Amino acid sequence: MQTTNMDKLQGLYERQLQCLCDMMEFRDLETGGHLRRISDIVNLLLGSAKRHCAWAARISSAQIVKITRASMLHDIGKISMPDSILHKPEKLTPEERAIMQTHCEKGAKLLEQLRYIEVLQDEEMYRFCREICLYHHERWNGEGYSFGLIRDSIPFWAHITALADVYDALMSKRVYRNALPYQDTINMINAGDCGSFCPDLLTCLKETAPRLKRLYD
Template identity: 35%
Template sequence: MNSNDLSSTVLVVDDTPENLSLMSDLLREHYRVKVATNGERALRIAGAAEAPDLIMLDVMMPEMDGYEVCRRLKADENTKNIPVIFLTARTDPEDEKIGLELGAVDYITKPISPPLVQARVRNHLLLKSHADFLRDKAEWLESEVQSRTRDIQRIKDVTINAMASLAETRDNETGNHIRRTQNYVKALAQHLSRHDKYASFLDRETIDLLYQSAPLHDIGKVGIPDRILLKPGRHTPEEFEIMKTHATLGAEAIMVAEKVLDETETSFLRYAREIAQNHHEKWDGSGYPAGLKGEEIPLSGRLMAVADVYDALISKRIYKPAFSHDKAVSMIREGRGTHFDPDIVDAFLEIEVRFSEIAREFADEEDT
């Protein structure tokens, strides 16, 4: 916007016709001029679709004085950025202070000096044009950031879902296992997030990442030979040792993906790596692959341990029948402090009904 041509509109607000005529004559050569004789009309004009670029506002008007008009302009999202210059016969510095504190950009006393008025109007229109440009640029940048953020989130979702689908195709017994377990993990994390001990860690973003990452807990099974993975019966001790390597294989596969992204500690896959590596660790240190104990086990792995075991207990396998929900709850309770983190077992016991609901919602077809 050129600050000194007819593309700029100045609204002059004054209850005295002579003052309106004087200001109109002074500004008309360079700007489009609108006039209002009271505060209510000024607010209507300012809030119209084609808002003025600057408002020259008399302070002393009946019914609604200039201060109140300015206060309402600045309180309205649609008019708050219109610069206001007060025109007044008052010369008390306190009056000027009030006007500026209300959000006015300038304060001109009467009788006016035409060159001074012209200069200040020109300068404030120029400042407004720059401010509008910067504001539009900031809004555009914010829009771009939001768009890029959405793109990154979609990439994350596609990456995790693709890897989870790969893992699922290798184990035809699990059915909806990955969907159930990710919802168990989310329910546990949300419940624990209300406890002071976990609130700072389990924020919404972390819980979302845990939910998205949980389906990758068994991705390492892609590296287990079919003769072991798909064996229709219990494994021999030697076969079980090979089967146990899926935890490390999964973590290593995810780490390769992280290195491609040139990230490790800040990678969105870090919880997936932790879950794959640690969901078979036990609280008392008797788990695998590293024999971690207590809080040495990342929280993500401890959450997944409860979710995974509960689902294995209630699910039918070639080597075992499906246990009832109550039986599974009892067995999880028995594992408190040995197999499982006591805090997580306590949380599980408080929301075990929710686990039952999730199990029914995502039941395998043969169970429905």
């Protein structure tokens, strides 16, 4: 089959994204397959959200591809964090936590500087990447950061990435703890132990559970 210009462009986008992901993983050796898993989780949740969440009903297949890709860059701002904070095995002090929380805005600024690369020249892709960076620590009840956005003022692509990020963090081993069993992860998320999420999105998490679980086999 002949390779079209569109295929070539998609290949270029993939390679550029992979390059950015490699840079992130070089800085944070703990992450391993975290970025790829985040995009897999986001993709599964988006498929389910189209059926269960009014706010996702009109999303197109092309947009699902873009959001799935964009989710991998959610923590790109962590590149700018000092090693003493990024790799600190103990709990962060309030001052260190405040510095760490700037990774959202720093990520958005970095993307602005990277706009010359082809994958970010697509206006919609840039918007998804930027908003996911900025808002992936917001929570449904307004108690997240950096802006304390509430409910559907949070772009839903950022909110889905937030849930994927929490789910993967709990299911993965950390320096200070083992990976949690699947049921404990679900119980903690549903109990709001990692902040509040859109109830419709939690329905999607339940629906996609068997497929999400397989990502960790």
